[in-house]
Amino acid sequence: MGSCVTDEREAHVAVDPRYLEQLRAELDGDCVAVNGFVATFVSMWPxxxxxxxxATNDDNVGALVDSALSIRSSSAMVGAVRLNAVASDLEQLGRAGDLAGVRRLIPHLRTVGDRTIERLSQMLLS
Structure with missing residues (x-):
């Protein structure tokens, strides 16, 4: 399973800025577009x-896998490496029909996601 962000130092490595630099390069150096993408990611987290x-509460495996895939793909684009790893684990558990495993992983997903959002928000302000 993905690694848990356990302290403030590790929160800073929750986001790999090289992914954002790559996104900026793909957008011809448009920092406004990158910041907009990150801001949208942050606002969509809840x-x-x-x-x-x-989806988990409803035992809806299809919706669960779709939701995990959404988190996984979007977190990859912003360099949220820890969140991406947890979402990948969640997706795999969902595809295996292991809803008990998914339920155990959701608190970790919430923690990693919230810390990732905190870090991305700090990056937007700097």
């Missing part, structure tokens, strides 16, 4: 987490 939780 809804993405809620979709995972609701």
């Amino acid at each position: 809804n993405r987490l809620q979709r995972v939780t609701c």
Whole structure:
């Protein structure tokens, strides 16, 4: 399973800035577009987490896998490496139909996601 962010020092490595630099390069150096993408990712986190939780509570494996995939792919684009790893674990558990495993992983997903959002928000302000 993905690694847990356990302290403030590790929160800074929750996001690999090289991914954002690559995104900026792909957008011809447009920092405004990159910041907009990151801001959208940050604002969508509560809804993405809620979709995972609701799908799990409803025993809806298809919706769970879709939600995990959404988190996984979008976190990869912003360099949220820890969140990406946890979402990948969640997706694999969902595909295996292991809802008990998913339920055990959701608190970790919430913690890693919240810390990732905190770090991305700090990066937007700097």
